[in-house]
Amino acid sequence: MPQQLTDRRDQDFVIWEQMNCEEILKHGMYREFNKKTCDMIINEARTLAIRELLPILAEGDQQGVRFEDGTVKVPDSFHRVYKLIQEGEWNNLGVPQEMGGQGAPAFVGAAGAEYFLGANWALYCYATMGNGTAHIINLYGTPEQKEKYVHKLTAAEWGGTMLLTESEAGSDVGALTTTAVRNSDGTFSLTGNKIFITNGEHDLAENIIHPVLARIEGDPPGTKGISLFLVPKYFVNDDGSLGDRNDIVCSGVEEKHGIHASATCSMTLGSKGKCIGYLLGAERQGMKIMFNMINHARMSTGLQAMAYASSAYLLAVNYARERIQGRDLENFMDHGAPSVPIIRHPDVRRNLLWMKSHIDGMRSFFYYMTRCASQALITDAAEEQEKFGDLFSMLTPIVKDYMAVKGHEVCIQAIQVYGGAGYTRDYLVEQYARDCKITSIYEGTSGIQAMDLLARKIGMKKGLVFMNFLGEIQKTAAQAKAVEALKDIGVKVEKTAGRLGEIALHIGKMAMSPDFKVAFAHALPFLYAMGDVIMAWMLLWRAVVACEKLAATPKKKDIAFYEGQIKTAEFFISTELPLTSGKLDSIEGGCAAAIEISDEGFGGL
Numbered sequence: 001m002p003q004q005l006t007d008r009r010d011q012d013f014v015i016w017e018q019m020n021c022e023e024i025l026k027h028g029m030y031r032e033f034n035k036k037t038c039d040m041i042i043n044e045a046r047t048l049a050i051r052e053l054l055p056i057l058a059e060g061d062q063q064g065v066r067f068e069d070g071t072v073k074v075p076d077s078f079h080r081v082y083k084l085i086q087e088g089e090w091n092n093l094g095v096p097q098e099m100g101g102q103g104a105p106a107f108v109g110a111a112g113a114e115y116f117l118g119a120n121w122a123l124y125c126y127a128t129m130g131n132g133t134a135h136i137i138n139l140y141g142t143p144e145q146k147e148k149y150v151h152k153l154t155a156a157e158w159g160g161t162m163l164l165t166e167s168e169a170g171s172d173v174g175a176l177t178t179t180a181v182r183n184s185d186g187t188f189s190l191t192g193n194k195i196f197i198t199n200g201e202h203d204l205a206e207n208i209i210h211p212v213l214a215r216i217e218g219d220p221p222g223t224k225g226i227s228l229f230l231v232p233k234y235f236v237n238d239d240g241s242l243g244d245r246n247d248i249v250c251s252g253v254e255e256k257h258g259i260h261a262s263a264t265c266s267m268t269l270g271s272k273g274k275c276i277g278y279l280l281g282a283e284r285q286g287m288k289i290m291f292n293m294i295n296h297a298r299m300s301t302g303l304q305a306m307a308y309a310s311s312a313y314l315l316a317v318n319y320a321r322e323r324i325q326g327r328d329l330e331n332f333m334d335h336g337a338p339s340v341p342i343i344r345h346p347d348v349r350r351n352l353l354w355m356k357s358h359i360d361g362m363r364s365f366f367y368y369m370t371r372c373a374s375q376a377l378i379t380d381a382a383e384e385q386e387k388f389g390d391l392f393s394m395l396t397p398i399v400k401d402y403m404a405v406k407g408h409e410v411c412i413q414a415i416q417v418y419g420g421a422g423y424t425r426d427y428l429v430e431q432y433a434r435d436c437k438i439t440s441i442y443e444g445t446s447g448i449q450a451m452d453l454l455a456r457k458i459g460m461k462k463g464l465v466f467m468n469f470l471g472e473i474q475k476t477a478a479q480a481k482a483v484e485a486l487k488d489i490g491v492k493v494e495k496t497a498g499r500l501g502e503i504a505l506h507i508g509k510m511a512m513s514p515d516f517k518v519a520f521a522h523a524l525p526f527l528y529a530m531g532d533v534i535m536a537w538m539l540l541w542r543a544v545v546a547c548e549k550l551a552a553t554p555k556k557k558d559i560a561f562y563e564g565q566i567k568t569a570e571f572f573i574s575t576e577l578p579l580t581s582g583k584l585d586s587i588e589g590g591c592a593a594a595i596e597i598s599d600e601g602f603g604g605l
């Protein structure tokens with residue numbers, strides 16, 4: 001039976017053999033989990049995703065959401081499976097137990113999510129978005145707010161959202177105009193319009209708790225003057241029962257390129273002057289508080305893209321094994337030779353390996369990030385906490401945007417493998433490509449991630465965090481150089497990582513010089529070059545582990561898997577990494593054309 005959604009063997013390899021997550025399980029916090037229970041949970045998640053969520057993926061896309069008189073109806077088939085997710089408590093796998101979750105380590109949460117996101121992101125998002133809302137309430141809420149909302153949200157009885165965007169305040173959140181006026185009882189009356197709000201209204205949960213960014217009357221402009229308010233759709237009485245309807249309504253849903261089953265809502269607050277919000281945390285700390293949610297959402301968005309890519313790749317590779325077309329190149333002149341599966345054609349093989357190398361690299365990268373997060377959480381040593389926390393923070397924009405963009409490219413290439421069939425709606429690869437595009441737009445576009453990396457992240461702690469990161473890559477390169485079969489590619493990774501370090505310094509200096517605009521015009525290529533180097537590192541690391549396993553006489557069925565790891569690393573490092581060196585050269589060249597060209601020079605006038 002071909003693998004679907006996620007290659008289970010590969011996931012196992014990353015979790016247990018590469019990232020050695022058994023070490024994390026030794027911590028007392030995870031005493032209820034061991035390798036066996038984790039494997040069991042992941043298997044169950046996979047079964048539910050394949051049996052229940054995946055079969056309604058295309059149906060959800062075709063039916064989409066329906067806006068009727070202020071209400072939003074999700075695809076009919078979603079209701080039953082939403083209940084199944086809730087009953088199995090799959091919606092809060094990685095949520096801490098004190099918040100009502102299962103308390104599974106981050107890697108188990110990610111492993112389950114890989115299946116659920118690939119099977120039906122829109123449905124899983126309805127069931128899990130409340131966890132982010134609960135997280136910030138748990139961090140900043142009053143005891144009463146925690147009591148009222150957290151458990152209901154993590155149980156997916158109530159939905160959660162995040163209301164930042166307005167028509168004049170997209171990437172520039174600080175430009176928002178939603179206002180909050182202080183009431184005598186300590187509550188606030190909100191007025192404003194938000195757009196593009198995921199899950200802003202739907203019929204899967206009995207209540208929705210909206211965290212809303214708004215400016216208290218008289219507070220300064222920009223992000224510094226923004227506060228965060230909890231705006232429940234239905235007021236919650238002191239005994240936990242639902243009260244009257246609050247004055248926040250959905251005024252429409254978007255017709256979109258993809259993710260048709262996900263409700264993207266315009267929300268009107270206070271059209272009757274009765275939208276009541278409750279301050280969360282301190283006044284004017286709204287952005288800081290919201291960033292706890294945003295950073296989490298950025299990680300989830302990277303995972304979403306990877307899950308689409310992984311699902312599309314597995315469909316494509318299995319299609320390539322079955323689709324018979326054309327003669328093998330070695331029989332090209334022999335018209336009587338049989339046609340072969342397209343996986344035998346060199347160009348199809350190249351494309352499949354390109355896809356596989358990116359997915360493998362991204363999967364390892366994502367679990368590396370979850371390992372950093374867990375290490376920061378479980379260590380008592382302040383120095384370690386800081387080291388892993390900083391690494392996590394520096395690499396977040398790369399998870400977000402590199403995985404979004406490469407994940408989308410993988411989906412597009414999956415269509416290519418299918419040929420004409422891939423361009424039709426008969427095959428899921430077409431939907432995956434449409435659905436994936438959003439990942440480089442929401443939660444901060446590509447350009448915004450690149451600015452974050454250049455302006456805030458690579459210079460963190462005077463460049464020390466970046467140097468530590470390079471040090472980790474060089475450790476893997478040294479291990480590879482000690483293995484005859486990997487020496488060559490180990491040297492290539494070592495050299496390119498060194499070069500990345502030089503260019504980081506160069507672009508960092510440029511960003512603080514009068515040429516700062518030129519630096520920012522190269523920020524996104526820099527993000528992609530850094531992402532490529534991370535892919536090379538992860539694949540080399542996989543190859544080092546694979547060589548160790550092969551030397552220890554593995555089971556017969558594992559030999560092709562481990563040898564595949566070495567070939568994948570060889571492919572990426574020898575065919576993609578030279579392009580990365582070219583990108584790094586071009587950044588160093590500091591071409592200023594994009595800045596110097598006049599607005600009229602772009603043409604089209």
Ligand SMILES: Cc1cc2nc3c(=O)[nH]c(=O)nc-3n(C[C@H](O)[C@H](O)[C@H](O)COP(=O)(O)OP(=O)(O)OC[C@H]3O[C@@H](n4cnc5c(N)ncnc54)[C@H](O)[C@@H]3O)c2cc1C
Pocket residue numbers: 161162163164165169170171172195196197198199256264438441442443444445446447448451
């Ligand atoms: C399906 C969907 C779901 C969404 N869900 C939510 C949600 O739940 N909650 C929410 O609050 N928002 C949500 N959004 C909004 C989303 O986060 C924004 O669309 C996104 O942040 C970009 O803002 P914008 O659309 O206004 O584009 P703009 O900000 O107008 O950007 C347009 C282009 O200009 C670039 N750009 C803008 N400013 C800069 C700059 N300073 N430097 C460099 N480049 C720049 C951008 O990179 C982009 O390419 C959603 C959007 C969609 C489409």
